[in-house]
Structure formats: structure tokens, C-alpha cells
Amino acid sequence: MSRVRATFQAKFFLTALSAAVIALAVAGALFATTMRARTDAQIESALVSEARLAAELLSHGTALTNVSELDAEADRIGGVLGARVTFITADGRVVGDSAETLDAVAAMDNHAGRPEVVEARSAGLGRSRRYSDTLKTEMMYVAVPVNHPALAVVRVAFPLTDVHSQLRAVLATTLTALAFALAGAAGMAWFFSARIGRRVRLVADVAQRYRSGDLTPPGLGYGDDEIGTVARALDDSVQDVGRRLTEQARDRSRMEAILAGMVEGVIVVDAQGRLQLVNQAARQMLRVSDAAIGRPYVETIRLPAIAELVAATLAGGEPDPVQFSPPRDESRTIIVRAAGATVPGGPPQPTASDGGIGGPSSSSGGVAAALPAATSGTGFGAPPGTVFGAVLVLHDITDLRRADQIRRDFVANVSHELRTPLTAIRGYVEALADGDATYEEQQRFLDIIARHTQRMERLVKDLLRLARLDAGQETLDLTACDARSLADSVAADLEPTADARSQRVIVTVESGAENLRGDPAKLHDALRNLVANAITYAPEHTTITIDASVTDGSVAISVSDEGPGIPEDDLGRVFERFYRVDKSRARDPGGTGLGLAIVKHLVELHGGSVRAENGPTGGAKFTMTLPRV
Secondary structure, rough: HHHHHHHHHHHHHHHHHHHHHHHHHHHOOOOOOOHHHHHHHHHHHHHHHHHHHHHHHHHHHOOOOOOOHHHHHHHHHHHHHHOOOEEEOOOOOOOOOOOHHHHHHHOOOOOOOOOOHHHHHHHEEEEEEEEOOOEEEEEEEEEOOOOOOOOOOOEEEEHHHHHHHHHHHHHHHHHHHHHHHHHHHHHHHHHHHHHHHHHHHHHHHHHHHHHOOOOOOOOOOOOOOOOHHHHHHHHHHHHHHHHHHHHHHHEEEHHHHHHHHHEEEEEEEEEEOOOEEEEEHHHHOOOOOOOOOOOEEHHHHOOOHHHHOOOOOOOOOOOOOOOOOOOOOOOOEEEEEEEEEEEOOOOOOOOOOOOOOOOOOOOOHHHHHHHHOOOOOOOOOOOOEEEEEEEEEEEEOOHHHHHHHHHHHHHHHHHHHOOOOOHHHHHHHHHHHOOOOHHHHHHHHHHHHHHHHHHHHHHHHHHHHHHHHHHOOOOOOEEEEEHHHHHHHHHHHHHHHHOOOOOOOEEEEOOOOOEEEHHHHHHHHHHHHHHHHHHHHHOOOOOEEEEEEEHHHHHHEEEEEOOOOHHHHHOOOOOOOOOOOOOHHHOOOOOOOOOOHHHHHHHHOOOOOOEEEEEOOOOEEEEEEEOOO
């Protein structure tokens, strides 16, 4: 017992000490990093001010052009600023340097490719930090452009060697302070670990007495913290064991009734691999017509995935959930989780509460409570921890996977539709920002930006409307509508668009089809989307026909065009969001790809239907079927 006590107390002490060491180390590292960053920032700010001051002095001073005069001026300014000053011409030649002689200046490399010089000439200010091959030390450089007939850039540099020396001194002092703090933390950790260790030993002694069979309440004070809570919970658990054993028998019959009514499929297998229970949901998922209870499960359920899962569970393992498609139905997806049941007193079995697309956590751990009843007492009298069966819970996640795929496709499509206009807007904004465009080009750029902005606005409006339709927030103002007036107003609205493509819109209303019941505004939107779609995809110099007729007591409003039609494979998908037919069959419409989806929602909101088909002589035909008055 002394070895256990020492081990717990030592672990607690080492944990507390480790936490103190980590905290102090992080604090020291943050202090050193912050100190160095702040020092570098101060030096860089001073160099920027000095560089701009030197550029200002050169801009307003005498226009020096001689190399010797420029070098002398660099020496003078460098002496005033206390930093290295370098003059660089437009072609990158160095014509003055306060740290070099005139002969050395002439031999210096061309500086046109130095990072700070390139950045200064492009952005108005350049910064760089690197090792100087000339001065053999690490330097910080700041360069700015200068308004001078002979010079293009003035660069100011400062060595960082002295700064590093100062930082090392500060870090040494900081480490000394951290060492004293660590010593104090070690003392406090030892003090508290000793106190907590004594209380844990008291709880361990009581647990040992319970283990020997003495369940008399100890009547000791454990305190009010977490250790006391655990100790009191241990006492309550021991007293509650008897009551739970009595309730277990009643729960078995109740669990069997629950299994029969569960939506999830449940399969119970005993330690010998014999089927003990297959509820109705599992029979439907696996297409099992007659489960042979008491026979080996492999004779009825011939699925390798389930066989491997049961074998791993009966061996005492914790297998991961498995997904598979049932026999003769590859379109469905089922996820199965397994949990083993053990003789009371053994280690807890896995509940398989996570993994894959499955929605809520699996109930296999709870279902395992019914296993003793299902196995007719198998396992009683065996050593604690013995696995005497396995429970498999099956979830049909076909709809969840389909919904997840629809969500992924929707997000991808929205991202694609937004990326195209945003890329165009960004490109033309950058072109305008450059300032090189003529007035006519600027106007053209602004027109393009406005057009793409309107396209994004239409997309957002359509998405919001679809969201309202999906949420049932679109209300109907039902009244008697005139089909001819509805069609004529749509044709008038889209006449400019059709004229631009030399197209005609013809309205034909059959006798008896004039009156229908619906929301005029929403029906106008639906019909307008169909006609706009026809104008977009039909060739120029063609005719779009709006035809209203009576069909089986309803009004059928059709929109036909003389375009290339819709491929057979695409007819069933044209009303999906963002779905478009083969791009080789139509020009780029620049639309949102949501018009037909909105049409479908609006028509169904009226209790009608919409379909797409190809005309007998070619062209696409969309038909809305709506109730009559």
C-alpha cells in the first residue's frame, strides 16, 4: 500500500511541477519573443523615419550629380543619422555609401535586385533584413524613393549585433527570475500533493473494505471537493447494487418490447455465433424473410462485413462501425455498430457512439442490457468480464447520405456561381485602380462590373426566394386569374429581350382555358422564368410560343421554343438547382441557374405540377398544370 501511495503522490507532484515548468517556459518564451519583436519594430520605425528624412534632404538640397560629391553627401547624412546611408541610381548602381570609401563604392555590386530596393520602387517603401556580405554582420535595411536627378532610391541600414547583445542580457535576467519562480512552484506542488495524497489513501482504504465484503457505511468525512464527491458516490453505488439487481429482471422483458418496436435494426448473437434475436427492422434492411433463431447467423445473414464485425466483438475487441449496401439493393447504405455484452463485474464494453454519417449516437450499448434475456441466461456463473454475446445495431443512412451529397453539391454550385462574377469584378477593379485606362475603357469596365454585380444580386435574390419556398414562408394570395392577361404581360415584359435576339413571342389561349385559380404575382414569376429560359436557349430569328389549354379539368400553360431541345438524360434533372444542360447546346446565358427550380416550387405551391419534354419537331417544351377556377 505504501508503494501505491507514494506513486500517486509522486505523480500528482510531477504533474503540478510539469504544469508550472510549462507555464514558466511559455511565459519566458513569450516575453523574449515580444521583447525582440518590439525592439525590431522600434528600430525599423526609426530607420523608416531616417530614410524619409534623408530623401527629403536630398530632394530640397543642391542637385549633386558628381559621384564623389554624392558619396560625400552620403557620409555627411550617415554621420548625422548614425546609420549606414546608401545612394542608388535608377539602374541599380551605388554612387554613395557612408560605410565605404569612394573606391569601394565604385566596386560595389549592382543593387537593382535588392529586395528593399525592388519593394521601394514598386510600393514606395521597402524593408529587408539579412546578412551583409560587405559589412559581415546582420543588417536591417529600409529604402525609399527620392526625387533627385541623379538618384532613384535612398537606403538606410542599421547593424543588429548590438541589439542582440542587449537582448541576451535581458534574457539572462529573465531566466534567473523564472528559476526562482520555479523553485517556489515546486514547493507549493509538494505541499498540495501531500495533502491530497492522504485523502486519496483514505478513500482507497474504504474501497478495499468494500471489496472484502464489508458494506457497512464508513461514516467518514471526505470533504466537499471532487475527491469527496467521488467517495460519496462510491458509497451510494455500493448501497444501490442490491436494488439494481432486483430491477434487472423487470427491465429484460421491457427491453424485448422496445427492440421489437425500434426503427433501427437489432441483431443479437450469443457467444457461439447463434442468432438469438432479429427484430423486424433488421429483417427489412437485410431482406431476411425468415431468420432461423438458434442457428448460426452465417446461415441466414451472408454478409462478410457483419461476419467480421461479430467475430471481432466476440473476441473482446472494439470494432469500428461498418458501412455496406444490402443484397440486391446497391442504392441504399446501412451503417452497423457492434457492442459486446459481458458478465457483470467485467470491463465496460464499447458503445460505438461515433463514426461516419449516422446521426445520433448508437444505442447498441443500451441494447446490450437485453442480451442476458435473449440468450436465455448464457453467461451466468462465468467469470466477470467474459463476453457472452454481441449486439449489432443497424441504421439506414441512405437519406442522410443523399441529403449530405445534395448539401455539398449546393455549396459547390453556389461557390462556383459567385466566384465567376467576383473574379471578373476584381479584375476590372484592379484595372481601374492602375489608372492607365482611358475614359472609354473606364466606362466599359464600370459597365462590366455593374453587369456582374447585378448577376450576383439576382443570384442572392433567387437563393433567398428558394430558402423562403423551402421554409414554407411564401404565402399565396389566391384569386381568379386570366391566363391570357398573364401570358400577354409576360410577353410584354420580355419583348425587349426577345427583340434583341430577333425572336417573336406568340400567345395562344384555348377557349375555356382563360380562367384559373392562383396567385397572379407568383404565376407571373413562374411563367416569366420559363419564357426567359426559352429566349436564352433558343437560336436567334426563332419563335417562342405560350399556349394555354384545358387538360383533365386543369389549365396547362406550355412554353415551347425552336431550340436544340433537351437531351433525354437531362429531362429529369432540369429543375434541379444550378443544373444546366450540355454547354455545347447553348450560349452562356449568364443566369443564376435557379429559375427552373423556382418555377417548380411556385407551381407546386399552387398544388400543380411542371414537366419538361421535347417537342415532336424539336425544341424544348415546359408545361405548367394548374387548377381551374
